[in-house]
Amino acid sequence: MIAYTKLFYNLVGPKLLILLVVMQAAAIVEGFGISLILPIIQGDSQSDSRLASVINWGFDLIKIDPNLTNTLIVLVIFFIVRGGLLIGQSWYQSQILSRNLTNMRVGFATSIANAEFSYVNKQDSGVLSNVMSVEIERVNHALSQLLSLMIAATTALVYIGIALLVAPVVTIFLAILIAPIAVIMIYLNRLTSRASLELTAGSNKQQSIFLEMLRNMKYLKATGRSIPVLGRVVKESQRVGTAYRKLTFLQGATAYGLEPFIVLVLAGVIYFFTEIRGGDVLEILFLLFVFRSAAVNLVATQPAYRKFLSADGSMRIYRDLRTNLEANRELGSSANLTPDFTSGISIENVSYTYEGQTAPSVDNVSLTIPAKSTVAFVGPSGSGKSTTANILASLLQPTAGDVRMGGSSYQDINIDNVRENVGYVTQESVVFNASLEENILLWQDSKVDKSRLDEVIAKTGLDKIQRSHSANTELGESGTSLSGGERQRLSIARELYWESELLILDEATSSVDSMLEKQIDDVISSQRGTKTIIVIAHRLSTVRDADVIFVFENGKIAESGSFDELVAAGGLFSDMAKLQSF
CATH class of the missing domain: 1.20.1560.10 (ABC transporter type 1, transmembrane domain)
Structure with a gap:
């Protein structure tokens, strides 16, 4: 009492x-x-x-x-x-x-x-x-x-x-x-x-x-x-x-x-x-x-x-x-350094073990992602790809090692500012029971740029939905009134509108057909060179044009290189490529 x-x-x-x-x-x-x-x-x-x-x-x-x-x-x-x-x-x-x-x-x-x-x-x-x-x-x-x-x-x-x-x-x-x-x-x-x-x-x-x-x-x-x-x-x-x-x-x-x-x-x-x-x-x-x-x-x-x-x-x-x-509240970032996305991101000897597990999901991984490059994480399920991406997005804190941007540790950088510049598109599209525009703007109406909003909607092929729905028409819980491809394009449109410096695409095209996959790839390709893009995929056709491909296996990086280099190397990536047709 x-x-x-x-x-x-x-x-x-x-x-x-x-x-x-x-x-x-x-x-x-x-x-x-x-x-x-x-x-x-x-x-x-x-x-x-x-x-x-x-x-x-x-x-x-x-x-x-x-x-x-x-x-x-x-x-x-x-x-x-x-x-x-x-x-x-x-x-x-x-x-x-x-x-x-x-x-x-x-x-x-x-x-x-x-x-x-x-x-x-x-x-x-x-x-x-x-x-x-x-x-x-x-x-x-x-x-x-x-x-x-x-x-x-x-x-x-x-x-x-x-x-x-x-x-x-x-x-x-x-x-x-x-x-x-x-x-x-x-x-x-x-x-x-x-x-x-x-x-x-x-x-x-x-x-x-x-x-x-x-x-x-x-x-x-x-x-x-x-x-x-x-x-x-x-x-x-x-x-x-x-x-x-x-x-x-x-x-x-x-x-x-x-x-x-x-x-x-x-x-x-x-x-x-x-x-x-x-x-x-x-x-x-x-x-x-x-x-x-x-x-x-x-x-x-x-x-x-x-x-x-x-x-x-x-x-x-x-x-x-x-x-x-x-x-378990996140400690507010007391660091004053502003993230410098023009200097690239590096992971140095990073490991991460989930609570209740003995084996690390990411085991002593080191890699460098140049600024405004497009890199890919591929490998079997459970090999540590998404965990590494979550560490880069500062969702997870490494149990060992360090993440650095422009020579500065994430610990010295204002993480809130990092996240404000991260775009994340997953296989499970993030769609709210709200209008199309509200889903893109996330109710930040004071920051709306109507011309850019219309441009992004057109670029992602969502203008058809915009024309067929009134301004306040709700899309249903989790976007039930949209097709799977439309939900994915909506998620991508949101990140394009907010002009994220780091765009993470985690199996973004795994649940769509080949024609829609090509349309989404074209939208992503148009962003190459303007931002840093990380693509996580099982379909190797999605990562063919990546600057660098990192192949994960058992929480480690087994090999890395361009698509053609990895195919020629005859390793794990080559074996995966043989199982898929292009």
């Missing part, structure tokens, strides 16, 4: 304390107002209770006679003030909750964007998606329940204070009788926390499996194998339903089971002190009202606390993920 309260204080800040002060003020004003009921119902009867003494002292302080008229006027004033405080509290609370929900989602997305690529890449996308869309909302609901709990607890404490002033012995005796409820509450709280963890774990698993089913729906429907995968979704959904049922039952049992027990205890106490002890009936009846009001608020804390605990799993996974993301 304390740890999560600290979490919310870190999220909301001093606003939480301000709201608490307003809550306490409203509760105290309500307490003062309720206290005035006793002298009203007693009329001319005198009471020697502490409460009566406090009320008389208050009237003496403001120099008003405590007659019925004045007491009623003060009572009305107190409740008007209370109403104003509660309205202000409600408005301020809604502001806190709405802003907190926005800030948590923005903060979570920002933490992902700022984390190291290697860390984010190994996370379950279903878990991240579930946290962003579901768990964060549950965390915010937990904050709402925490505020409700604070309101109920504060009000209950005020009523208990009034009861202590009126009849301290009765109040203490009653507290002793109700104490066993705390034991029941602790047990129910533990059950709720367990059910919450089950619900969160099940929701994460359910989201992951469901996203996998959606991503692979084409294959599953074509092969008639969707039923077993759907069965996994059903199984996880049933687990989530079971955990949800537990939480719902625990909340209901608390809300409806405790109040009758408390009322029974109250009735017994009232009977004992009136019939057996012969106490003042009016004071006892007033105590009954005060005790019931305190009990109602105390009971109200339990459903709020239970709902708060029902988000235990959500709060825990959100807190842990944010902590891990921040722990």
